[in-house]
Amino acid sequence: MxxxxxxxxxxxADPEAVVAELLTFLEEQTRSLWEPETDLYRDGGLSSLxxxxxxxxxxxxxxxxxxxxxxRLDNFRTVRLMSALVGRxxxxxxxxxxx
Amino acid sequence: xxxxxAEAVASATALVADQAxxxxxxxxxxxxxxxxxxxxxxxxxEVPVQYGGLGLTSLTxxxxxxxxxxxxxxxxxxxxxxxxxxxxxxxxxTARQQADxxxxxxxxxxxxxxxxxxxxxxxxxxxxxTIRQDGESVVVDGRKKWVTAAHYADLLVxxxxxxxxxxxxxVPADAPGVRVERIADPLGCRAAGHADLWLxxxxxxxxxxxxxxxxxxxxxxxxxxxxxxISVAWGCVGILRACLAAATAHAATRxxxxxxxxxxxxxxxxxxxxxxxxxxxxxxxxHASRCWDAGSPEQVVATVLAKHVxxxxxxxxxxxxxxxLASAGAADGHSVARAYRDAKLMEIIEGSSELCQLxxxxxxxxxxxxxxxxxxxxxxx
Numbered sequence: 001m002x003x004x005x006x007x008x009x010x011x012x013a014d015p016e017a018v019v020a021e022l023l024t025f026l027e028e029q030t031r032s033l034w035e036p037e038t039d040l041y042r043d044g045g046l047s048s049l050x051x052x053x054x055x056x057x058x059x060x061x062x063x064x065x066x067x068x069x070x071x072r073l074d075n076f077r078t079v080r081l082m083s084a085l086v087g088r089x090x091x092x093x094x095x096x097x098x099x
Numbered sequence: 100x101x102x103x104x105a106e107a108v109a110s111a112t113a114l115v116a117d118q119a120x121x122x123x124x125x126x127x128x129x130x131x132x133x134x135x136x137x138x139x140x141x142x143x144x145e146v147p148v149q150y151g152g153l154g155l156t157s158l159t160x161x162x163x164x165x166x167x168x169x170x171x172x173x174x175x176x177x178x179x180x181x182x183x184x185x186x187x188x189x190x191x192x193t194a195r196q197q198a199d200x201x202x203x204x205x206x207x208x209x210x211x212x213x214x215x216x217x218x219x220x221x222x223x224x225x226x227x228x229t230i231r232q233d234g235e236s237v238v239v240d241g242r243k244k245w246v247t248a249a250h251y252a253d254l255l256v257x258x259x260x261x262x263x264x265x266x267x268x269x270v271p272a273d274a275p276g277v278r279v280e281r282i283a284d285p286l287g288c289r290a291a292g293h294a295d296l297w298l299x300x301x302x303x304x305x306x307x308x309x310x311x312x313x314x315x316x317x318x319x320x321x322x323x324x325x326x327x328x329i330s331v332a333w334g335c336v337g338i339l340r341a342c343l344a345a346a347t348a349h350a351a352t353r354x355x356x357x358x359x360x361x362x363x364x365x366x367x368x369x370x371x372x373x374x375x376x377x378x379x380x381x382x383x384x385x386h387a388s389r390c391w392d393a394g395s396p397e398q399v400v401a402t403v404l405a406k407h408v409x410x411x412x413x414x415x416x417x418x419x420x421x422x423x424l425a426s427a428g429a430a431d432g433h434s435v436a437r438a439y440r441d442a443k444l445m446e447i448i449e450g451s452s453e454l455c456q457l458x459x460x461x462x463x464x465x466x467x468x469x470x471x472x473x474x475x476x477x478x479x480x
Contacts, residue, residue: 029396031468045470048317049403049458052325053396055318060394068191068310072264073318 120432151205168337228259250292262313
């Protein structure tokens with residue numbers, strides 16, 4: 001769990017590209033195919049341990065720090081919601097509202 | 100950083116000297132020692148330098164933790180608690196809470212983290228402690244069990260229900276309504292200051308709640324425990340190193356049937372397995388710490404694996420060391436006798452071996468594309 005990335009030099013990620021990348025990550029990790037709207041925990045049977053893996057993966061891949069209220073499970077419930085979280089946090093960092 | 104570590108290691112060796120056995124026997128660490136290490140940032144050495152920590156990586160911090168663990172598991176337990184408190188604040192606290200609290204945790208104040216309750220041990224979803232907002236205050240009610248280092252702590256990080264989820268709240272140990280009762284004779288880590296807590300209508304400013312949000316309890320607990328688990332895992336590496344050193348030294352000098360113990364094949368097997376255990380635990384901890392330092396998502400499972408493997412190996416290895424030293428190591432206060440009792444507790448705390456096994460099994464199923472066959476295994480969902 002690192003916040004050592006350099007958000008200032010990182011271009012904002014395209015939401016659809018984030019969706020595609022996350023679907024690939026999920027497929028690699030679970031050897032299953034997922035839809036962007038599938039509830040990963042309620043319908044997918046994934047655990048809070050897996051949710052934590054997703055937190056670390058998002059931080060590492062997109063140079064964001066996910067803290068405080070952003071750690072609500074609702075932000076990690078579907079691939080689409082995670083993509084929205086990435087967009088929001090990257091935008092906040094670009095605007096200098098980090099931390 | 101290398102010099103910092105060498106200095107911290109040498110300093111800890113000198114401070115502990117030959118006193119660990121006495122601390123174990125009396126059940127108390129000198130408070131002055133804890134304050135001194137705390138004020139140097141050495142009880143939570145991975146806290147960033149900007150907050151007064153040493154900014155050690157997980158790997159370097161792990162080596163330091165293993166060294167302390169080889170000297171005294173009680174002191175290492177206090178470090179684990181302090182580090183876990185700091186990590187929880189780093190992870191969930193606001194910028195202001197981080198600046199304030201982390202400075203205190205690297206300035207000599209001591210902290211403990213309270214998860215378990217009389218009715219909520221492995222199943223933390225049964226947590227009954229409540230944090231209730233009342234105007235500009237929050238009111239905390241509940242009872243906590245087996246809180247490591249709470250006897251020494253100035254600050255208690257208490258997990259409870261809050262809003263529609265859960266939160267961690269910072270409770271000064273001297274706040275009205277807080278009662279801390281030391282567990283006098285724990286099986287192991289006897290000087291780690293284990294205590295039970297009573298929280299009766301403890302009224303605190305609302306900004307005592309980390310982040311101020313109701314977060315999902317499993318994610319909150321899993322995140323906080325991750326630090327505790329990697330720290331305990333490294334502590335177990337230290338136990339194994341101390342046991343290996345004691346067993347080999349004894350086997351080299353003690354003679355029976357006209358030759359050193361090490362030349363007896365059945366004793367040699369104990370030494371071989373102790374060495375194997377120390378090496379396996381070291382490698383699995385190094386791997387997990389490298390995952391932390393790289394920010395790899397694999398850190399989550401690698402940490403559970405490291406905790407499970409290292410605790411099991413430490414318990415086995417300590418039992419072997421007692422067997423090799425026999426009467427020479429069977430008295431209270433001896434390093435292998437301590438290790439034997441301390442290592443057993445490592446299979447229980449920060450997620451019992453069985454809980455770790457359930458998490459690892461679920462991971463194995465998920466990674467094999469079979470995750471949906473066992474949703475919610477291990478109570479972690």
